[in-house]
Structures are given as C-alpha cells and as structure tokens.
Amino acid sequence: MNTVPERFVVPIGPQHPALKEPGHFEFTVDGEQVTAASVRLGYAHRGIEKATEGRNWVQNLYLLERICGICSHIHATAYCLGVEKLAGVTAPPRAQAIRVVVAELERIHSHLLWLGVAAHEAGFDTLFMYSWRDRETVMDILEALTGNRVNYSANLLGGVKFDMTPELQDMILKGLEFLEQRTHDYVAVVTTDATLLQRTRGVGVTSREQVEELGLIGPTARASGALRDLRVESPYAAYADFPIVPVTATEGDLEARFVVRLKELFESYRLIRLILEKLPEGELQARMPRKIKPAETISRVEAPRGELFYFIKSNGTDQPERIKVRTPTLCNLASVCILAVGSQLADVPMILAGVDPCFSCNDRAVSIHSTKLGEKQWTWAQLRQYGIDYYRR
C-alpha cells in the first residue's frame, strides 16, 4: 500500500469559475485546505491589439471600447487621451467634464454589478437581486445620456458626442439620490449581516507588503491601505479641476474590499453632483487631424478595477503602428494564487471574486523569447503550427 499521500488537485474552470467568464484554476488541496494554486488564462483571447493595426484612429476608438463590456467608456477615454496627446490636441473643458461624469456613472454601474456578483458568490442572492435592480437606475441614466446601456460611444477623438441638458441633469440627480440612500443600506448590510460577514471578515487578508510585492492596484490595493488611485496620483481629464477624495481601508480582507467599493460610490455621487453644478461652458469637440506624425505615448486612467494602461505608437499614417493595453485584472490576478494558499477551498470563489476579475479584457498573447524557440518573430504559419502541436501533446 502506498503510504505517501497523493496530491489531490481540484480543477476549477475553464467554464465559468465563479464568474461567467473563462479562466482555469488548479488548486491542490489537503482535505479542505488549499496548499497550492495555479492559474491559466487566454481562453478569451480576441486579437484586438493586432486588429487595431488594420483600422484607422476613429475605427479603433469603437474597437477598443469593446474590450470590456462593463468598463467600456474608460477604455475609450484612455485611448482618446493618448491619441489626443499624440496629436497635440486638448479636448475642451466641457468635454473633459462630461467624460468624467460618464466615467463615474460607469464606476457606479461597475461597483454595483460587482456587489451583486460577490454577494452571489457568497450565496447571498437577495443582495445580488437588489443590487442589480438598483443598478438599472444608473444604466437608465447612462442610456438617457448616451443612448446605450453598455458601450456608450460617448467619446470622440478630441471630445465627446453628447451634451448635458437641464432635463438630464434633473434625471441624474434624482437617480443619484435614490442610489445614495440604497448605498447606505448596502454598507450597513455588508458590515453587519452575520451570514455575509462569515464569508468576508478575515478572509483573503492582503497585507500592505503583499500589495507592494504583487503590484496590486485599484480597490483591491486600496482595501489594504495602499493609496493607489490615478485620479489622485496623476489626474487626467477633469479630475484636476474636480478632485476626488480617495477611499482606503486598512484591514485588507474581503469585507474591506466591499466597504471600499461601496464608499467609493459616495465619492462618485458627490463628484457627479459637483461637476453638474459647475459644468464648464463651451465646445464639445476639438479638431483632430486624420493622420498623426510618428510618436509614441502612454495613457493611464483609473478604471473601476484599477489602473488601465495604454501604449500607443503612431507612424505618420491614419492608422496606429502599435497599441498595447494592460487591464487591471492582470495585476490583481496574481493575488488570487497567493491568497488561496492556506485558505479553505470554499473561500476560493470569494477570493477570486474579491479582485473583481474580468478575464476577457485581460487576455493577451505574450511571446517569450527563448533560445529554444529560436526566431524572435513568428509567421502566421508558424504560430498556427505551434497551436496545433500544443494541443496534440
């Protein structure tokens, strides 16, 4: 009889591990305790970065907006700010302010969506249903403002498409009043509900040191006391004129992440009200050239999940030479593997949901140059053959 205990591996995914997106995780368990974890991504790779090289600057705006269905506006904003920087154009103040209003509405939408997903993972479907019902309010506002519930197409290179009207302002303020009152209730629920607290308090504790080591960003880092918010660190669009007060917590557990995200909603409500009150007058769009001289730039913005990074290189034509996108999930996902080790297997979906992952936004092809593979550039045929060989093994 074999006396050495065998490793028992629990595979989770690639179909819908915790969320309705593909990702594969393998957890080695000893009883109920996780002793090792690994992650494999790439199931939703769409080749968007390559596709940008065959489209012009305007067409890419809409392509890149579709990287993420939840934080679409912030992708378009990052791209617009980058391309405007390359072209030496500054969008008018009114356009910048409207960009921020839409971005903050999107943050409200994203955080309420996350609250529902996380509650659902904890088995608290009542909270899930209520938060998603209330999310309809902000989606209705976005629809009235931009015409779409998702992929708003509010941005243009050099400005925005849609203006703010007094009727819309009234609608937004009314919606925010309802949401603010509901958010107070949610903060009370996530900090006092005994059942939910059993799943969140003291679970997946991330220390301040781990945040630095793993390079965590966004609300995940802020829940551990690290002030990582580009709206404060490097204000873009109208955030310099309308500063935000960052929300942080020190506990670093899942409860702190709930609280940080919910308290950020209050900050969003306050900022939107302030901007609507002091909305600058003026044009909505600055003139953009069709072709952009050769140059390269980076553009960083604070997406609902953390820092979103764009590298944009132009080559003098109306098409980009290269666009590289790094979404916040990639930075935060490493923490799942570290935090899962030592925790209960049943807590793993909660830990995963705690970073608010978005796999489809995140998947990129990365080629690693090694002496074994030889050539640095692969042709299409070589890449295809590599794929066939990979799955034949």
Added chain:
Amino acid sequence: MKGHLLLQDAIRSLFRRAATHRYPAERTATPERLRGKLTYNPEGCTGCCLCTKECPANAIEIITVDKANKQFVMRYHADRCIYCGQCVKNCRFGCLEMPNETWELASLTKTPFTVNYGEDADVERVLAGLVTPEPESTP
C-alpha cells in the same frame, strides 16, 4: 433587526409589483437618444464617403450612380452596424440620422438587414445590376 437588514426589504417586496417589465406586452418609452436603424436622405449627399471611411464596422457602402449629378445609393448593412453614430457625426450635410424609432430589428432571414437608400429610380438601377458597386474595402 441587526444582521437581517435585507429581510425587511424582501418582505416589503412581496407586496410590490415586480421590478422587471413584461416586455413585449408592456412597453416603456424609448430613450430620446437611443440610436436605432440608420436613415439616409440622398438630398445634399456629395458622395464624400466620410461616413464609410470611418465606419468601424464597414456597414455603409456608397454606390455612385451618377457622380456629376450627385446621384448616390447608400447600401446599409444593419447586421454589421454597431450603432455608434460616428457616421451621423461625420456627415457634414446632415444626410444621415439614427432616430430612436426602429430598434427592434430581429429577423428570421438576413434579407431585411441590407437596405438600399436613395431615389427610387437610382435604387432600381442598382438592384437591376446596371450600376457596378465599387469593391468593398476590407477591414
């Protein structure tokens, strides 16, 4: 009721109407800015093709019937369109519009998704194959 804050909400909801709408039996007003099916008014169109050049989905073709007399037919592919409204923004002559009227576009066949807009006589000529459309630009 500490620890069961949502319970009150849940019990109250038992006596309320459902939050969801019984669509299509029950309809809500369409938002004013919703972008529906694209419409084209041939009057004023100069055939500059700014709408086609920057369409992210290659959903628009402008077919030149008679360039000198500014006669054009616009072939619109509603199934490719992503309803971003960039063409409407680009058109300097106000020929394009995305009204909020037609947005329930589901169909059992693909035929209704290709729409030819223009003067009736021009559309007939295009459909009869008398005008050869320029080759489509590949994305």
